[in-house]
Amino acid sequence: MRFALLLLAIFAAGSTAAQTTYPSRPVTIVVPFSPGTGIDILARTLGERFSARWGVPLVVENKPGASGNIGAESAMQAAADGYTLLMTATSFATNVALAKRLPYDPQKSFAPVALVATGTLALVVAPTSPARTIKEFVELVRAKPGVLNYASTGNGTVQHLTMELLKQALGIDLVHVPYKANAGAITDVAGGHVEAMITPVHTAGPLVKQNRLRMLAVLSAERSPVFPSVPTLKEEGFPDLEVEVWYAMLAPAGTPQPVVARLNSEVQEILDSNEVRDALAKQGLSPVGGSPERLAELLRTELARWPRVVAKAGIKAD
Amino acid sequence: MDLSDARITAVIVLLLGAATFALERAGYRATVFAFLLVVLAAVERRPPWLSILLSGGFALGSFYLINTVLRVPLPVSRWGW
Amino acid sequence: MEILSNLALGFSIALTPQVLAYAFIGCLFGTLVGMLPGVGPLTGISLLLPVTYGLNPTIAIVMLAGVYYGAMYGGSTTSILMRIPGEAASVMTCIDGYAMTQKGRAGPALAIAAIGSFIAGTVSVVGLMLLAPPIAAVALKFGPPEYAALLTLGLLVLAYLSSGSTLKMLLMALVGLLVGLVGIDQMSGFARFTWNVPELADGVGVVPVAVGLFGISEIMLSARSSGALKVQKPRLADLVPSREEMRASAAPILRGTLIGFLVGVVPGSAHIISSFVSYALEKKISKHPERFGHGAVEGVAGPESANNSATSGAFIPLLALGIPSGAVPAVMLAALMIHGISPGPQLMQSRPDIFWGFIASMYVGNVVLLILNLPMVGLFVNLLRIPYAYLYPFILALCLLGVYSTNQSTVDVWIAIGFGVLGYFLRKLEFDTAPLVLGVILAPMLELAIRQSLAMSGGDWSIFAKRPIAGTMLALVAALLIYNLLSRGWRTRVGLEEK
Numbered sequence: 001m002r003f004a005l006l007l008l009a010i011f012a013a014g015s016t017a018a019q020t021t022y023p024s025r026p027v028t029i030v031v032p033f034s035p036g037t038g039i040d041i042l043a044r045t046l047g048e049r050f051s052a053r054w055g056v057p058l059v060v061e062n063k064p065g066a067s068g069n070i071g072a073e074s075a076m077q078a079a080a081d082g083y084t085l086l087m088t089a090t091s092f093a094t095n096v097a098l099a100k101r102l103p104y105d106p107q108k109s110f111a112p113v114a115l116v117a118t119g120t121l122a123l124v125v126a127p128t129s130p131a132r133t134i135k136e137f138v139e140l141v142r143a144k145p146g147v148l149n150y151a152s153t154g155n156g157t158v159q160h161l162t163m164e165l166l167k168q169a170l171g172i173d174l175v176h177v178p179y180k181a182n183a184g185a186i187t188d189v190a191g192g193h194v195e196a197m198i199t200p201v202h203t204a205g206p207l208v209k210q211n212r213l214r215m216l217a218v219l220s221a222e223r224s225p226v227f228p229s230v231p232t233l234k235e236e237g238f239p240d241l242e243v244e245v246w247y248a249m250l251a252p253a254g255t256p257q258p259v260v261a262r263l264n265s266e267v268q269e270i271l272d273s274n275e276v277r278d279a280l281a282k283q284g285l286s287p288v289g290g291s292p293e294r295l296a297e298l299l300r301t302e303l304a305r306w307p308r309v310v311a312k313a314g315i316k317a318d
Numbered sequence: 319m320d321l322s323d324a325r326i327t328a329v330i331v332l333l334l335g336a337a338t339f340a341l342e343r344a345g346y347r348a349t350v351f352a353f354l355l356v357v358l359a360a361v362e363r364r365p366p367w368l369s370i371l372l373s374g375g376f377a378l379g380s381f382y383l384i385n386t387v388l389r390v391p392l393p394v395s396r397w398g399w
Numbered sequence: 400m401e402i403l404s405n406l407a408l409g410f411s412i413a414l415t416p417q418v419l420a421y422a423f424i425g426c427l428f429g430t431l432v433g434m435l436p437g438v439g440p441l442t443g444i445s446l447l448l449p450v451t452y453g454l455n456p457t458i459a460i461v462m463l464a465g466v467y468y469g470a471m472y473g474g475s476t477t478s479i480l481m482r483i484p485g486e487a488a489s490v491m492t493c494i495d496g497y498a499m500t501q502k503g504r505a506g507p508a509l510a511i512a513a514i515g516s517f518i519a520g521t522v523s524v525v526g527l528m529l530l531a532p533p534i535a536a537v538a539l540k541f542g543p544p545e546y547a548a549l550l551t552l553g554l555l556v557l558a559y560l561s562s563g564s565t566l567k568m569l570l571m572a573l574v575g576l577l578v579g580l581v582g583i584d585q586m587s588g589f590a591r592f593t594w595n596v597p598e599l600a601d602g603v604g605v606v607p608v609a610v611g612l613f614g615i616s617e618i619m620l621s622a623r624s625s626g627a628l629k630v631q632k633p634r635l636a637d638l639v640p641s642r643e644e645m646r647a648s649a650a651p652i653l654r655g656t657l658i659g660f661l662v663g664v665v666p667g668s669a670h671i672i673s674s675f676v677s678y679a680l681e682k683k684i685s686k687h688p689e690r691f692g693h694g695a696v697e698g699v700a701g702p703e704s705a706n707n708s709a710t711s712g713a714f715i716p717l718l719a720l721g722i723p724s725g726a727v728p729a730v731m732l733a734a735l736m737i738h739g740i741s742p743g744p745q746l747m748q749s750r751p752d753i754f755w756g757f758i759a760s761m762y763v764g765n766v767v768l769l770i771l772n773l774p775m776v777g778l779f780v781n782l783l784r785i786p787y788a789y790l791y792p793f794i795l796a797l798c799l800l801g802v803y804s805t806n807q808s809t810v811d812v813w814i815a816i817g818f819g820v821l822g823y824f825l826r827k828l829e830f831d832t833a834p835l836v837l838g839v840i841l842a843p844m845l846e847l848a849i850r851q852s853l854a855m856s857g858g859d860w861s862i863f864a865k866r867p868i869a870g871t872m873l874a875l876v877a878a879l880l881i882y883n884l885l886s887r888g889w890r891t892r893v894g895l896e897e898k
Contacts, residue, residue, distance in 0.1 A: 028391060035445030036730035041737075048449040061391040062442075063807045066583075066600040070808075073597070079396075098588070103597070149855050155588040177543075177854045178585045180847060183723040187666045190722065193542030193855065206721035206741045212539075279452060282736050315588065319827045327619040327823055330795070331816060334615075337799060338812045350796050357792040364788065376793055380800060388431075389446060390438065390804050 022082055022259050026057045029085040029249070030078075032071020034064045038200075038283065042117060042247050043087040045279060049270040067091050067156065073103040076110065080252040082259035086110065090158045090245045093302035097310040098156045106303060110250040112295035113260055114267040117285040119245040120201045121162060121219045122230065127212055128192040134217040134236050137196070138170055145173040151185040151197040154178050156315065159185075159198045161306060162219065162243045164313040166198070169239045189213060200245055201226060202284020219243045226284065246302075247285070248295050264292055329361055345395030346385070351377035402528065409755030413763050418461055421454070422760060425462035426767045429469020434477050436614065436801030437606045437811075439486045440470035444730050448737075456738035456753055461760035463734055467727060468520065468764045471710055472772055475512045475703055480505060480779055481794050483614030483801075487605045487671050488706050490836050491678040493613045495691060495698030502694050506638035506780045511648050513772040515700045516707040519656040520765040523708035526660055527715055528758050532744065535719035538664050543855060544863050546667060547848035548872035550841055553672045555876055557834050558883070559679035567830050575838020578603050582843070586850050598810035605839050607802050611815035612832045614798050616822025618791045638777055640696070648700035651681050655704030662705070663712025666724035668844065670709040674702035675837050692831075711761065718742050718754065 027050070031043045040062065047058040063071035068091050078084035096106050104110070123134065131137035141148055152160035155178050167174060177194055179185035182203055188194045190212040201224050207213040208227070215230045219241050223232060234240040249267060251260060270276055271287040280287050288294075337353040344352075354373035358364045385392045412418065425447070432443035443466040451459035474485025479496035492512065499508040541549075557572050558565070581592040582602035593599040640648070655677040662673040681701040682691045691698050714731075716724045721743035723729035735742055740753055747754050783790075802815045825832055856862035864870045 034726065035442045036726055036733070038733070040445055041448060041730075041733055044445065044449045045452070048452070057389065059385075059389050059391050061807055064601070065806065065808070066597040069600075070597050074807075147857070154585055155583075175854055175857070177851050178847075179851070180585060181726065181729075183725060183729050184667055187539065187716070187722050187724070188542050190720075191539040191542055202736070206736075206743050209741065210721065210743045210745070212720070275452065279737050282739055283733065319824075321827075323620065323623040326622045327820075330619055330622060331820055334795065334799070334816050334819075335813075338809050338816065341799075341803065341809055341812070346800075350799070353799075354792050354796055357795070358789070362788040362792070372789070372793075376796060380796075384435075384800065384804065390442065391807065392800075392804065 022262060023054055023056045025083065026059055027054075027083050027085065028059050028061050028078075029087055030061050030063055030071045030075040031087045032063055032065070032068035032075075033089075035060075035062050038119075038285075039087055039089050039247055041283070042280075042285070045276065046087075046116070046249075046267070046270060049273070049276065050266065053266065053270075067095055069095060069099070069102065069104075072109075075250070076104045076252055078252055080111075080254035080256075082251065082255050082263070084252065085113065085263070086250045086252075087116075087247065088250055089247050090302070092248075093299065094156065094158055094161055094306050094310075096303055097161070097306035098315065106299070109253050111253050111255050111260055112292040112299065113249040113251050114264045114292065115288045115290055115295040115298060116247045116249055116267060116271070117280055117287050118247070119283075119285045120224050121159075121198050121243050121245060122201045122204060122224070122227075123166070123196060123198055123216045123219070124186075124189060124204050124208065124213045125196045125216055126189050126192045126194065127214060129195055129214065131216065132214070134231065134233070134238070137216055138172060138238075141172040141174060146175060148174050148195040149177045150174045151177050151179055151189055151194040153182050153185055154180060158243075158245055161309055161313075161315070162198045164315065165243065165309045166219075166241060168309070168312055169241055186213075200284060202282075205284060246288075246298065248298075260292055326361070330357075333357060333361075342393045343395060345397075346392040347377045347381050348395065349393075350380070405751060405755045406528070406759065408752065409757075409759030410762075412457055412752055412756040413461065413759035418458055418756075418760065419763065419767075421458045421462040422465045422763055423767055423771075425465025426469040426472075426764060426771060429466035429471075430473040430476075430768070430771065431469075432466065433470035433473020433485050435473075435804065436477060436483045436485055436610045436798055437803075437805040438801055439474075439606075439805075440467045440727050441730065442805075443467075443470055444727065444734070448730070448734055451734065452737065456735075456740055457756040457760070459734060459738055460731070460740075460753070460757050461764070463731060464757070464761060465764045465767070467710060467731075468707070468761075468768055471706055472513065472516060472768050475516070475706075476509065476772075476775075476779065479508045479512060479699070480783065481614060481797075482617040483794065483798060484606075484609045487609060487836070487840060488674050488709070490609050490613065490833065491674040491702040492699055492706075494678075494833060495693075495695050497617070498692065498694035499696065499699065500783065504644075504694065504696075505783055506776050507640035507644050507696070508699050509776045509779060510638070510640050510773065511644065511696055511700050512703040513769055513776070515648065515652045515655065515704040517765050517769045518652050519659060519704035519706075519708040520711060520768075521762055522656050523660045523663075523711035524758060524761045524765070526708075527711050527718070527761075531715050531719040534664050535716050535722075538666055538716050538724075539720070539722075540868060541665055541667075542866075543848045543851035544866050544869040545872070546665070546669070547845060547852055548863065548869040548876070549665060549669055550672075550845040550848060551876050552872055553669070553676065553837075553841055554845070555879055556672070556676050556679040557837055559683050568834050571825075571830055571832065571834040572838045575835035576842040577838075578608065578835070579839040579842025580846065585847055586854070596810060598806075598808050602843060603814060603839065604806070604811060605836065606805055607811040607815040608818050608839050609836050610798050610802055611818030612822040612825075612836060615795070615815060615819030616826060616832075618795060619819060619823045620826060621787065622791055638780060644696045647696050651677070651697040651701035652704045654680060655701040656708045659705035659708035659710075660712045663709030664715050664724075666716050666722060668725050670713050670725070671840055672837070673705040673709040675833075677701040677705035678833075718746065718757070719744065721746075 050058040075086035131140045208215045268289040271289045340349045358369035474489040477483045478489040478492040482493045482497035484490040583600045659673040663670040681697045716722045717728040723732045
């Protein structure tokens with residue numbers, strides 16, 4: 001009996017969250033994808049720095065599933081006290097376009113904290129492909145509509161939707177071959193089994209350097225510093241399509257303003273450090289930061305753009 | 319089919335089910351402690367003090383190892399444990 | 400020989416105290432992580448990754464590779480001692496490994512698993528060293544049709560897995576295939592059998608199924624027989640494999656190494672089935688196949704070796720080409736890139752110290768793990784002397800913990816419990832549950848591969864025959880099927896002929 005009381009006392013003591021400065025106990029950041037993915041590594045990188053600066057651990061909680069919806073729902077339901085955060089990526093916006101109903105409202109369920117990083121997407125083709133420039137590629141595909149294939153990391157993923165966007169903008173027709181993960185998809189393009197794919201620059205990087213892939217264009221406003229010889233779509237006279245993969249930090253709606261502001265400034269400082277910039281650059285990511293409003297603006301744009309692509313391409317998901 | 323162990327199987331399933339249900343609501347430590355305690359003391363009729371000790375030790379110890387040292391999050395109830 | 404001097408360079412880097420210390424930490428961490436059912440090397444590596452940022456690249460990679468190997472070793476331990484598969488690849492070890500434990504041969508089982516893994520690990524690293532570039536080039540030729548053919552071959556393996564009635568085996572496989580198809584279809588986006596449960600969108604998950612089917616059901620069946628498994632204080636003979644066991648294990652270890660290596664090289668997640676293939680092979684060529692399932696040491700030696708060499712094989716596409724062949728090599732790739740290393744053919748030229756240091760560290764990792772594990776055998780065997788009534792509640796709690804932690808999901812735990820109940824009944828009815836797990840693993844991969852192939856060919860089925868590698872493998876499958884139909888043994892078993 002006494003032992004039980006003792007245990008109760010210990011538990012109770014642990015739960016008195018002191019009303020002192022934030023943060024006073026461990027913070028959880030929900031990552032709605034499996035460990036080891038790009039977003040997960042980014043979250044852990046941030047987490048290490050946060051922990052060092054605050055003296056309080058920041059723990060990554062992987063809650064994968066349903067393209068990130070499960071993790072998002074879980075974060076939304078958490079207390080809006082700044083002790084639970086959500087790390088999210090472009091799929092946050094694309095999911096809205098695909099799902100008939102979501103367990104959360106992308107605009108209202110979350111408070112933007114900071115846009116963390118962005119990555120550039122590129123169009124790559126197999127080394128066996130006759131197309132050596134983006135112009136040749138477009139001509140090639142226009143000549144053979146519905147014959148050539150492209151790979152993606154799955155139905156409804158950013159890579160899939162971006163390629164559909166590209167198809168609509170350039171007036172070309174490619175057959176979609178979905179894969180389960182990036183590794184398989186890019187390997188098969190390199191092996192010549194599939195003709196092309198949209199992929200982040202850094203994923204394709206090593207293979208392009210070995211001439212196992214050919215990068216035809218980057219989908220950004222400016223050329224990538226890692227591949228300065230690859231033109232942007234705009235330069236080649238095609239519609240200026242800019243699609244980026246972005247990673248952002250959100251908090252449940254209703255998280256107090258001062259907490260959001262504090263988090264935002266911490267993220268900014270972490271992103272300014274050389275070590276983090278370096279690590280991100282090596283993964284092909286550009287640190288961004290900026291105010292929560294900047295993130296809110298991005299979300300608005302993205303949430304408007306993708307439903308149009310999906311509707312036009314006739315993509316279905318549950 | 320020899321179903322002589324059906325009773326204890328059903329009990330195990332029930333307890334596991336209850337523990338799963340409670341896991342995210344009552345938190346890892348409380349749930350595992352309660353689960354172990356019930357199995358050791360009620361089902362297997364082991365001495366109560368020993369059961370409490372072992373259950374508490376495992377619940378707290380594993381939580382510490384996994385959640386704190388390894389930083390793999392385990393559920394914590396709304397009341398902080 | 401150039402390779403020897405390179406290797407010497409690698410060892411000179413790997414054998415420094417600092418590197419060794421980090422290798423040890425990684426291996427220890429990995430073993431702990433591996434022992435937790437469900438939580439696997441992926442989680443372990445991701446956990447340590449940020450810690451490695453400040454370290455120099457060789458040390459970082461050595462530590463992370465240690466986690467990977469350690470997790471494979473740790474998974475075998477729980478499989479043998481408690482019949483709980485640490486991850487999908489350890490499922491086959493549960494069968495004969497646990498049977499050996501029940502006969503009081505837990506020590507030898509653990510020892511053989513450790514030794515087999517060590518031999519497989521080191522030999523396959525040699526293979527990696529010598530054959531990386533040419534094999535990688537061949538691996539690239541594997542597209543969806545080849546993958547589909549390989550998996551079909553894997554399906555055939557099912558036929559050799561079962562010890563009992565073929566009909567029962569087929570039924571299990573069918574159930575497994577159906578379970579494996581649950582989830583959102585990759586190609587069309589339609590949800591199948593998910594009943595609006597979002598956690599099922601990505602499929603049922605082989606870990607909850609395996610843990611429930613093997614681990615939890617075992618406890619349900621044994622809980623009543625409380626009392627220790629084998630009571631006496633272990634003598635040395637109980638810890639060390641007997642001469643017959645050693646002799647019987649030798650060939651399976653070598654065969655397992657070869658199989659694991661070949662299967663592991665193929666990009667993708669096919670390497671999981673290496674242990675299944677090894678088990679089936681050992682059973683098929685054994686002179687006494689009826690021993691399998693009751694503690695045949697070949698059933699431990701083969702799959703364990705296959706497991707470990709598949710691990711090395713999986714690194715080949717990564718090191719040689721910079722292409723990750725699965726989730727774990729993908730994290731390693733990210734780790735390498737964060738440290739500024741771009742794997743690929745130029746790695747060998749531009750940073751030979753990293754490349755050969757890595758290879759050498761894999762040897763070192765294997766040795767460290769052997770040293771770590773063998774003494775623990777005695778410890779574990781002593782643990783088994785605790786009355787089962789005290790043990791099984793904690794094993795159940797461990798299952799709960801492990802399955803939950805994989806995806807932070809209670810749905811997974813419900814699935815495990817459900818399959819535990821299913822396993823309970825299946826074993827009472829003398830169904831062999833391994834084909835079910837294999838079905839769950841294979842179904843989604845096979846279906847995706849077939850449909851990708853058809854998408855590539857525009858709906859033309861002849862793509863499978865037209866491509867040389869795929870065509871050859873399928874011809875092999877057909878040949879094996881026909882051979883089986885014609886062979887008397889099979890026909891009597893199935894009941895087409897009288898004995």
